[in-house]
Amino acid sequence: MMRLFGIETEYGITREDLDAVDPVVESMELVRAHLTASFERRWDYGGEDPHDDARGFRVSGLQQDKEEDDFAKIDAHRPFSYHEMKSDLVLPNGARFYNDHTHPEYSTPECRTLRDLLAHDRAGERVVQRAAERRNRTLGGSHVQLYKNNTDLHGHSYGCHDNYLVSRSIPFPQLVAGLLPFLVSRQVIAGAGKVGVEAQESGFVPGQYQLSQRADFMETDLSVDTMHNRPILNTRDEPHADRAKYRRLHLIIGDANMCEYATALKVGTTQIVLDLIDRGGVPPLELADPVSAVKQISRDPDLKATVRQKQGPALSGLEVQEQYYLAARRMLAGADAETDWVLGEWGETLRLLAQDRSQLVGKLDWVTKLWLLETFVREERIGWDDPWLASLDLEYHNVNADRGLYLGLEAEGKAWRMTTEADIEQALSAGPHDTRGGLRGLCVRRFPDQIKSMQWERIQFSGGLKGKTLEMGNLFDPTEVKACAEIFERAASPVEAVAAWSIRKEPQS
Amino acid sequence: MITQMMPERREGPVDPMPKAPSPPEEGGGPRRPDTGSPDKDSLMKRMKKVDPKQAERYRQRTGQ
Numbered sequence: 001m002m003r004l005f006g007i008e009t010e011y012g013i014t015r016e017d018l019d020a021v022d023p024v025v026e027s028m029e030l031v032r033a034h035l036t037a038s039f040e041r042r043w044d045y046g047g048e049d050p051h052d053d054a055r056g057f058r059v060s061g062l063q064q065d066k067e068e069d070d071f072a073k074i075d076a077h078r079p080f081s082y083h084e085m086k087s088d089l090v091l092p093n094g095a096r097f098y099n100d101h102t103h104p105e106y107s108t109p110e111c112r113t114l115r116d117l118l119a120h121d122r123a124g125e126r127v128v129q130r131a132a133e134r135r136n137r138t139l140g141g142s143h144v145q146l147y148k149n150n151t152d153l154h155g156h157s158y159g160c161h162d163n164y165l166v167s168r169s170i171p172f173p174q175l176v177a178g179l180l181p182f183l184v185s186r187q188v189i190a191g192a193g194k195v196g197v198e199a200q201e202s203g204f205v206p207g208q209y210q211l212s213q214r215a216d217f218m219e220t221d222l223s224v225d226t227m228h229n230r231p232i233l234n235t236r237d238e239p240h241a242d243r244a245k246y247r248r249l250h251l252i253i254g255d256a257n258m259c260e261y262a263t264a265l266k267v268g269t270t271q272i273v274l275d276l277i278d279r280g281g282v283p284p285l286e287l288a289d290p291v292s293a294v295k296q297i298s299r300d301p302d303l304k305a306t307v308r309q310k311q312g313p314a315l316s317g318l319e320v321q322e323q324y325y326l327a328a329r330r331m332l333a334g335a336d337a338e339t340d341w342v343l344g345e346w347g348e349t350l351r352l353l354a355q356d357r358s359q360l361v362g363k364l365d366w367v368t369k370l371w372l373l374e375t376f377v378r379e380e381r382i383g384w385d386d387p388w389l390a391s392l393d394l395e396y397h398n399v400n401a402d403r404g405l406y407l408g409l410e411a412e413g414k415a416w417r418m419t420t421e422a423d424i425e426q427a428l429s430a431g432p433h434d435t436r437g438g439l440r441g442l443c444v445r446r447f448p449d450q451i452k453s454m455q456w457e458r459i460q461f462s463g464g465l466k467g468k469t470l471e472m473g474n475l476f477d478p479t480e481v482k483a484c485a486e487i488f489e490r491a492a493s494p495v496e497a498v499a500a501w502s503i504r505k506e507p508q509s
Numbered sequence: 510m511i512t513q514m515m516p517e518r519r520e521g522p523v524d525p526m527p528k529a530p531s532p533p534e535e536g537g538g539p540r541r542p543d544t545g546s547p548d549k550d551s552l553m554k555r556m557k558k559v560d561p562k563q564a565e566r567y568r569q570r571t572g573q
Binding site (some may be wrong): 010012013014021023067100101102103147151152153154156157158159161226227228252372375376379380386387388390391392393394395403405408409412 | 551552553555556557559560561562563564565566567568569570571572573
């Protein structure tokens with residue numbers, strides 16, 4: 001199966017010097033603070049339509065549409081345009097950085113390896129934090145703070161979506177059946193941890209520690225919606241690629257991870273399960289009530305809670321994961337180096353979760369955060385319902401290296417790293433050399449004044465009489481990507497490059 | 510206590526996708542936590558500086 005994945009992260013944003021924060025203005029100003037070091041390109045929204053459903057129909061409206069319309073009416077009276085508000089940037093590394101639904105969002109360029117993905121996910125943290133530092137210099141104090149998390153602990157959630165290129169030859173019902181039990185239980189590895197229980201708009205009940213930030217907000221198995229009635233498996237059919245050949249699996253159930261290891265396993269194990277589905281090798285599991293199961297598993301850090309199957313014995317989250325792991329090991333061991341690495345770490349992590357989770361401090365977020373909080377509770381002699389713990393939960397995710405608890409832990413060498421600082425700096429300056437994300441970044445660096453518009457699968461250039469658009473909806477073969485990049489590296493203009501690429505492609509079409 | 514809970518030092522995992530060597534001082538592959546000498550005071554100090562009411566004030570709009 002062709003491997004291509006990426007992560008979109010909506011960051012929480014606040015101003016500590018204001019009693020009332022306008023998130024639209026703050027998110028816009030933050031993104032625009034980045035402009036001093038990058039290029040502004042108008043994003044082409046033509047490829048975005050969240051109303052097509054992968055189940056084979058089109059919805060007339062999303063549940064969020066009315067709320068969006070209401071906000072649009074308010075925003076219409078603001079002293080800036082829609083494009084200014086969105087402040088959609090494409091960065092020299094092929095990433096997208098913009099204001100989405102009042103949150104600064106960083107979407108990594110498309111990646112083919114976990115190492116590249118981790119470097120670009122970390123690069124996103126640096127981009128938003130450096131933008132905050134520029135904004136704070138303008139404001140005259142360290143007022144803007146950013147959080148790589150998924151909840152305000154008052155019933156409002158925002159997402160971290162992991163995306164995968166999937167062949168459309170796999171029937172969607174097969175994807176759903178193969179993924180649901182896996183996604184319900186994935187939080188035992190990839191949960192970011194949370195103090196308290198909350199639900200949309202209904203406030204916060206302290207005192208209970210959960211594996212996942214997002215579990216409380218899952219309301220249905222399948223849905224095209226993402227802001228209300230949130231689904232375990234989002235059915236949005238927006239491939240950002242050749243629709244006849246590909247789907248984009250758009251997963252909204254995941255938490256934003258600080259731990260590189262958790263990010264690597266979250267994406268690595270999901271990709272492996274997609275490979276299993278493609279080969280017809282997933283374990284025959286079907287949960288009786290997936291939505292309840294997500295919450296049951298999340299609310300038991302002892303990992304003893306069991307969830308019902310439609311047939312067969314109730315299973316714990318660990319047992320569900322173990323069944324997937326064993327099926328993957330049987331079918332995929334030896335497939336390639338990255339698959340073998342993920343299989344080895346997946347199995348070891350499940351073993352340690354069952355036997356000695358303290359060894360996973362610095363590797364899994366929910367374990368690391370719980371360890372910090374347990375230590376603090378003992379030292380300060382406070383109860384688990386003390387509001388201080390919610391503040392510590394929040395601060396765990398602060399991407400300011402001088403304040404963030406996770407980043408403090410990492411600075412002390414207690415967090416597992418795959419990336420080096422050199423990897424992250426490289427990811428800030430260029431995208432992966434073997435994906436269209438890298439090609440997108442190359443065009444931004446080489447031809448900043450000749451780009452008319454950009455989106456995931458297309459770049460339109462200005463100038464010349466013909467051949468102005470680089471189509472990338474089928475550009476996934478790494479050899480082809482590199483050949484195209486070489487042409488764009490050498491060409492005197494993008495129009496010349498597009499023409500040369502078209503000639504090269506002609507004999508194949 | 511943090512010192513009692515930190516994991517033992519173990520060998521690092523295999524680099525999943527070997528690449529060109531990085532500078533010697535940074536190493537080329539994944540690094541496990543350095544658990545030999547946890548600086549409990551530093552981390553606890555950082556935690557104690559967190560305003561207990563910070564989360565109470567933190568409000569966001571619903572995102573995706």
